[in-house]
Amino acid sequence: MNTVAMNIRVDKNLKEQATELYNDLGLSLSSAINMFLRQSVRDNGFPFKPQRTKRKSEIELAVEEADQLMKDPNAKTYNNLQELWDEIGI
Structure with missing residues (x-):
């Protein structure tokens, strides 16, 4: 497999939270991002349904x-x- 480095900008706190979450799941953040990208390619779009969430009054x-x-x-x-x-x- 031929890999390339990819630079993205993300909020520091979000990165820390995501890293902790995926570490708890036994994954690195890099592996989790790769999973997201692979599933996006398989689904030919987002691997989830993006939608606005309505906050309750x-x-x-x-x-x-x-x-x-x-x-x-x-x-x-x-x-x-x-x-x-x-x-x-x-």
């Missing part, structure tokens, strides 16, 4: 938390607003 997160609490049989409940206020000291 605070309201969406609060609704999810409320749904989880409603399903939790161990969640604290109150019979009226005064019980809640007494609990939190208002």
Whole structure:
């Protein structure tokens, strides 16, 4: 196999994190990059589906938390607003 050196610029922190990750998986960063490139060539494109991730708003997160609490049989409940206020000291 004929190899060539390749220079790329990447954020230092990202490189450190990726190196640690791939070392934990038993690979060097160079081997991981080679795997990515080989799979890209095999797939004739990215070896994964690139897509934007939608971040959830605070309201969406609060609704999810409320749904989880409603399903939790161990969640604290109150019979009226005064019980809640007494609990939190208002």
